[in-house]
Amino acid sequence: MPGLSGYLTLLDTLAVTPVSDPQPFLTALLEAYDLTHILYADLERQGEMLRPLKLIHDANPQLERLIGTKGTAALEPVFTGLATILGPSEIDRRHLFETVPGSRDGFAAAGLDQRMLVFPLAPSRPGLAFFACTINEKLSNERATTVLLRDLAALAGLFHAKQLATSGIAPPPSPTNHSKPHLTNREREVLQWVADGKTYWEIARILDISERTVRHFMARSREKLEAVSNKQAVAKAVVGGLIAVRQVRSSAPS
Known part of the structure; x- marks a missing residue:
């Protein structure tokens, strides 16, 4: 787990990473906190569906194949499941899969059926925005999880703000x-x-x-x-x- 200097290095990386290519920051974040995958989305609600205005993820071959073959509509069970999370937290997968129909298969198809931390954000349009990351299944230290939630909540908020401020997507x-x-x-x-x-x-x-x-x-x-x-x-x-x-x-x- 990175200390203060590692956290500040990530802030530096975020500051100089162009919004058009967020991968350097995502890669640094994955390595610094031993994360497995990252998924960021700013979604606009259209009827019963959530349409991505922004969808950013790390190099996740399973997710890339899913989107490439079925489009972002295939992620609707993931979006619906994460919409039930009201604050920064580790999701209770058992409860989520039992209460949101299709979420178990949806997360599995996207390669995201692992321990996951979710950080809800303010969407730029009526809908849903979040920064989510899957973490090492072996991480059992409560202190380490607390540090993850603290640091990633701040970094997720700044990442989201930069995406909105420099992409032409302004909040209503x-x-x-x-x-x-x-x-x-x-x-x-x-x-x-x-x-x-x-x-x-x-x-x-x-x-x-x-x-x-x-x-x-x-x-x-x-x-x-x-x-x-x-x-x-x-x-x-x-x-x-x-x-x-x-x-x-x-x-x-x-």
């Missing part, structure tokens, strides 16, 4: 407020450091303010961005052009 405007949220300079500054992977304690040291003040600025940012978590606030801020996914150096400013 809020029905109640069409203007860009106004963040103060300090709120944007704190939010940028959070996006860069810094802890509240580190940000307090960097900005020479108290950790309590950092928490206050983040709470205000989440409120203004109508976000339920820091990673969602970061994703919305990147998409809205309030902060950037930037290359991060492993050493923090003094």
